[in-house]
Amino acid sequence: MSSIDEIPVRQLKGVSALKEGELHAFGIHTIGDLLNYFPFRYEDYRIRELTDVKNGDKATVLGRICSMPVLQRYGRGKSRLSCKVEVDGLLVTAVWFNRHFLREQLTLDREVMLTGKWDQQRRQITVSESEFPGERDSAKRDTLQPVYSIGGNITQSWMRKTMLAALTQYGGMIAENLPYDLVDKHRLMTRGEAVRRLHLPGDTREGGEARRRMVYEELFLFQLKLQAYRAMNRRRQDGVAIRVDSDVIRSFAEALPFQLTDGQKRTVNEILVDMRRPSSMNRLLQGDVGSGKTVVAAIALYGAVKAGYQGALMVPTEILAEQHARSLQRLFESFGLQVGLLTGSLTEKRRRDLLAGLQMGIIDVVVGTHALIQDDVYFHNLGLVVTDEQHRFGVNQRSILRHKGGNPDVLTMTATPIPRTLAITAFGDMDVSTIKEMPHGRKPIRTYWVKHDALDRALGFIRKQVASERQAYVICPLIEESEKLEVQNAIDLHMAISGAFPDLQVGLLHGRMPASEKDEVMGSFAANETQVLVATTVVEVGVDVPNATVMIIMDAERFGLSQLHQLRGRVGRGEHQSYCILVADPKSETGRERMKVMTETNDGFEVARRDLELRGPGDFFGTKQSGLPEFRVADMVSDYEVLELARDDAAELANREAFWLEGADNCYTKLWNVLRRDPIFQGEQLD
Ligand code: ADP
Numbered sequence: 283m284s285s286i287d288e289i290p291v292r293q294l295k296g297v298s299a300l301k302e303g304e305l306h307a308f309g310i311h312t313i314g315d316l317l318n319y320f321p322f323r324y325e326d327y328r329i330r331e332l333t334d335v336k337n338g339d340k341a342t343v344l345g346r347i348c349s350m351p352v353l354q355r356y357g358r359g360k361s362r363l364s365c366k367v368e369v370d371g372l373l374v375t376a377v378w379f380n381r382h383f384l385r386e387q388l389t390l391d392r393e394v395m396l397t398g399k400w401d402q403q404r405r406q407i408t409v410s411e412s413e414f415p416g417e418r419d420s421a422k423r424d425t426l427q428p429v430y431s432i433g434g435n436i437t438q439s440w441m442r443k444t445m446l447a448a449l450t451q452y453g454g455m456i457a458e459n460l461p462y463d464l465v466d467k468h469r470l471m472t473r474g475e476a477v478r479r480l481h482l483p484g485d486t487r488e489g490g491e492a493r494r495r496m497v498y499e500e501l502f503l504f505q506l507k508l509q510a511y512r513a514m515n516r517r518r519q520d521g522v523a524i525r526v527d528s529d530v531i532r533s534f535a536e537a538l539p540f541q542l543t544d545g546q547k548r549t550v551n552e553i554l555v556d557m558r559r560p561s562s563m564n565r566l567l568q569g570d571v572g573s574g575k576t577v578v579a580a581i582a583l584y585g586a587v588k589a590g591y592q593g594a595l596m597v598p599t600e601i602l603a604e605q606h607a608r609s610l611q612r613l614f615e616s617f618g619l620q621v622g623l624l625t626g627s628l629t630e631k632r633r634r635d636l637l638a639g640l641q642m643g644i645i646d647v648v649v650g651t652h653a654l655i656q657d658d659v660y661f662h663n664l665g666l667v668v669t670d671e672q673h674r675f676g677v678n679q680r681s682i683l684r685h686k687g688g689n690p691d692v693l694t695m696t697a698t699p700i701p702r703t704l705a706i707t708a709f710g711d712m713d714v715s716t717i718k719e720m721p722h723g724r725k726p727i728r729t730y731w732v733k734h735d736a737l738d739r740a741l742g743f744i745r746k747q748v749a750s751e752r753q754a755y756v757i758c759p760l761i762e763e764s765e766k767l768e769v770q771n772a773i774d775l776h777m778a779i780s781g782a783f784p785d786l787q788v789g790l791l792h793g794r795m796p797a798s799e800k801d802e803v804m805g806s807f808a809a810n811e812t813q814v815l816v817a818t819t820v821v822e823v824g825v826d827v828p829n830a831t832v833m834i835i836m837d838a839e840r841f842g843l844s845q846l847h848q849l850r851g852r853v854g855r856g857e858h859q860s861y862c863i864l865v866a867d868p869k870s871e872t873g874r875e876r877m878k879v880m881t882e883t884n885d886g887f888e889v890a891r892r893d894l895e896l897r898g899p900g901d902f903f904g905t906k907q908s909g910l911p912e913f914r915v916a917d918m919v920s921d922y923e924v925l926e927l928a929r930d931d932a933a934e935l936a937n938r939e940a941f942w943l944e945g946a947d948n949c950y951t952k953l954w955n956v957l958r959r960d961p962i963f964q965g966e967q968l969d
């Protein structure tokens with residue numbers, strides 16, 4: 283007997299060549315595909331007592347016709363049909379729009395099932411569907427009916443009928459795809475039963491159980507992919523075992539101008555353990571803005587170099603590359619390390635020299651944008667890559683590096699904390715280190731929300747801070763649609779602010795400036811030659827000028843929460859009290875809500891949680907590739923508890939020796955068949 287995943291959907295009675303073509307458009311090719319095409323909601327035809335139905339709700343009730351129908355016709359085929367119906371002891375009016383052909387059927391004393399919206403005041407039901415019990419077509423009575431996502435010539439009723447036929451003929455062939463111990467442990471419905479129930483839910487309790495089973499299955503299979511990938515990486519042991527010496531690290535840490543926080547020490551240790559392993563590290567370092575992630579990365583890079591390897595730091599922008607190159611140079615100088623900077627704006631000659639230096643191993647640590655791993659860049663002995671979440675290493679990039687003759691350890695840093703549920707989903711293939719605390723002596727940033735008409739007062743505040751030697755940022759409104767407009771805005775705002783402070787140096791920074799000019803502007807702000815910096819979001823991530831204490835964000839409602847938090851994190855980086863002023867007249871509820879969250883909390887983990895609530899998982903990471911999968915049944919936020927279970931189960935399974943035994947006809951073969959459909963396991967498992 284062949285599997286339902288091999289039987290073409292055409293085999294089913296009622297599926298013509300034409301219909302088959304339309305099903306293909308939904309990704310339905312086989313009977314298996316069809317049965318996995320779940321409804322996205324249900325129409326509720328279960329009979330309810332009218333007294334239980336809330337005003338304005340849609341419900342199905344059973345009644346008896348008490349009056350002759352009245353038909354009114356308007357022009358163009360429009361009509362209104364109504365009659366009195368007795369429902370649960372109440373006399374109500376039933377109204378049908380544009381269903382004049384029903385008039386003959388509405389005979390006195392006839393029983394009728396009405397589905398529609400209940401208007402309590404007028405005692406009226408606006409009927410969307412009606413049926414006469416006992417009729418051929420009364421199959422919907424007292425059921426939940428699936429509603430599928432459809433289109434073209436495929437109608438709901440055709441889909442329901444076809445699904446029923448598929449279930450009747452092939453339902454018995456739906457195979458279990460989860461290990462039986464897990465089905466047992468969580469008391470899950472079998473797959474066959476669950477699929478049947480999702481299409482024909484019966485009462486809600488069974489429908490709920492069916493959904494629970496499929497949510498678990500979906501999350502488990504997804505997590506298994508991540509966890510198996512993780513385990514595979516570890517088993518393979520084809521990375522570099524970087525023998526970092528603890529004493530070397532200790533003396534470097536002691537030379538730092540500050541004491542590491544406990545969180546920094548702990549994460550450094552977690553990273554070192556990974557680096558020393560012969561498998562390649564795939565670790566995420568997360569922590570709030572200003573918690574000191576960069577230093578942790580620097581320590582790891584230092585350790586790699588001292589153990590005989592090269593390191594690379596990949597950052598999103600040239601400004602950051604320059605800043606980090608500078609600060610690493612400063613940190614590593616007295617230890618004799620060579621730091622190189624690779625950006626798009628190097629002269630041809632300097633670029634050639636740098637590439638040669640990398641290839642010969644003269645350069646110990648290179649900082650750059652993602653061009654670092656793409657171009658003709660060859661390393662002498664690359665051991666550690668530090669990157670950020672936007673450049674997280676996919677399988678592709680790893681294999682590029684592998685082909686260049688190395689499989690370095692990779693440390694990924696996040697700009698702001700990521701809510702747990704998203705971290706498990708988007709970064710589940712990684713080990714995670716978290717820095718929870720801020721460096722000692724930091725004062726919480728004070729955040730205020732003001733309307734535009736208070737801008738003068740905000741500028742007055744800048745003046746006071748500058749008088750006590752501090753500095754300020756003014757962030758221009760975000761204009762996503764047009765960079766040109768954004769730049770123009772920045773130039774205008776710079777003019778206005780310069781006009782307000784004729785005696786101060788006011789800098790301007792935006793994305794369209796040449797790199798050398800950006801570098802100059804940042805350099806003079808860092809040196810306090812410029813007191814106020816007007817900037818677009820180019821300063822968003824990572825810019826570090828501890829003497830800056832005021833952050834003014836214009837039209838703050840245009841920014842997302844994590845972006846606002848990231849911008850706010852540009853201040854409060856030194857010992858001085860810092861302030862964030864949000865200038866906004868938000869029109870939308872979410873705009874107001876964002877301002878509220880920002881003024882209520884400084885905690886990035888809390889901001890992230892509220893951001894997820896406001897935006898939903900799809901938008902959390904913005905428009906950039908989010909790495910978030912689309913689930914068919916599961917909702918990663920509301921099914922969070924199941925997600926955690928599934929993750930733990932998947933991790934446990936992926937660490938079982940038996941799971942990796944090749945060839946043996948073991949109970950995991952089916953799971954492997956699913957996994958191998960994913961490119962990350964194709965040809966990967968055996969090499
Ligand atoms: P993040 O990248 O996490 O936002 P950074 O690494 O840029 O934060 O650190 C923010 C600032 O705090 C930097 O100026 C850094 O030198 C300083 N810093 C880092 N760790 C400590 C510490 N343990 N004690 C005091 N200052 C620290």
Ligand code: MG
Pocket residue numbers: 521522523524556557558559560561562563691
């Ligand atoms: Mg290693």
